[in-house]
Amino acid sequence: MTTLTKADLAELLFEKVGLNKREAKDVVESFFDEIRLALEKGDIVKLSGFGNFQCREKPQRPGRNPKTGEEMPISARRVVTFHASQKLKSQVEGAQIGTPNAE
Amino acid sequence: MTKSELIAQLAARHSQFSVADIEMAVKTILDALAKNLSRGERIEIRGFGSFSLSFRPARLWRNPKSGERVQVPAKYVPHFKAGKELRDRVDFPL
Numbered sequence: 001m002t003t004l005t006k007a008d009l010a011e012l013l014f015e016k017v018g019l020n021k022r023e024a025k026d027v028v029e030s031f032f033d034e035i036r037l038a039l040e041k042g043d044i045v046k047l048s049g050f051g052n053f054q055c056r057e058k059p060q061r062p063g064r065n066p067k068t069g070e071e072m073p074i075s076a077r078r079v080v081t082f083h084a085s086q087k088l089k090s091q092v093e094g095a096q097i098g099t100p101n102a103e
Numbered sequence: 104m105t106k107s108e109l110i111a112q113l114a115a116r117h118s119q120f121s122v123a124d125i126e127m128a129v130k131t132i133l134d135a136l137a138k139n140l141s142r143g144e145r146i147e148i149r150g151f152g153s154f155s156l157s158f159r160p161a162r163l164w165r166n167p168k169s170g171e172r173v174q175v176p177a178k179y180v181p182h183f184k185a186g187k188e189l190r191d192r193v194d195f196p197l
Contacts, residue, residue, distance in 0.1 A: 004139040004146040009132050017127045019120075027117060027128050032151040034112045038104040040192050045104045050133045051181070055193055078194045080152070082183030088137055093178040095143040095156055 006032075039080055051084040140181055152186040 006028050013024035035053060038045050045053040055078055063074035084092075104112075106129065114125045136154065139146055146154040156179040164175045185193070 002144055004135065004144060006148055009135060012131050012135050013128050016131050017124060019124070019128065023117070023119075027113065027120075027125070028132065030113055030116050031109075031129065031132055032148055034104075034109055034116075036151065036189055036192060038109075039189070043104050045109070047106050047109070047133060050137060053183075080183075080185040080189055080193055082154075082181075084181040088140070088181055091137055091141040092156055092181050095141055095179045 047085075049085055049087050051082055051088055054081050054083070055079070056081050143179070148186070150186055150188040152189055153184050155182050155184070156180065157182045 006025075009028045010021065010024040013019045013027060014021050017024075019027060035045050039053055039055050042055050044055075047053075058077050058079055060076045061074050062071065064071050110122065110126050110129055113129065114120065114122045117125065120128075136146055140154055140156060143156060159178050159180055161177040162175050164173045165171070166173060
């Protein structure tokens with residue numbers, strides 16, 4: 001099973017959009033950087049047809065050290081959540097893991 | 104931030120390209136992410152996070168309004184896990 005990485009995305013921009021390899025790499029890097037910057041500011045990132053990234057604030061909650069069983073609070077924090085769009089959900093719903101789809 | 108705002112930001116950052124090229128680049132990236140996930144393949148973006156699929160087994164669901172029972176088939180749903188850098192950058196002290 002293969003894993004898609006930034007290098008693969010840059011390769012696609014080279015092939016499909018005609019950017020040179022250096023530029024393609026930069027644009028891929030900026031793409032994720034812009035999303036990160038928006039999330040840092042607390043913005044919701046809405047990519048129609050794909051999904052929304054959102055920053056959520058979690059209050060402090062009780063937790064436990066799984067090794068020692070000792071109780072300790074999990075501090076309040078900000079976390080990023082992703083909600084897939086209906087379109088993406090229906091695209092992946094029938095994925096056959098391990099059996100490549102015939103295309 | 105919407106997709107068109109993202110495109111505008113990227114176009115400002117990479118002024119050597121036309122907005123149309125950037126639009127095409129964004130579409131290409133999002134399509135590739137979706138396509139890979141739909142093939143059951145993982146996506147790993149260092150510094151950002153990873154996308155994978157989680158399995159949801161088939162279940163019996165009862166429509167609370169009509170009382171009707173429906174078999175919901177097993178399916179996969181997309182899952183995103185923020186990478187360390189994204190987690191640290193977003194989680195500054197409140």
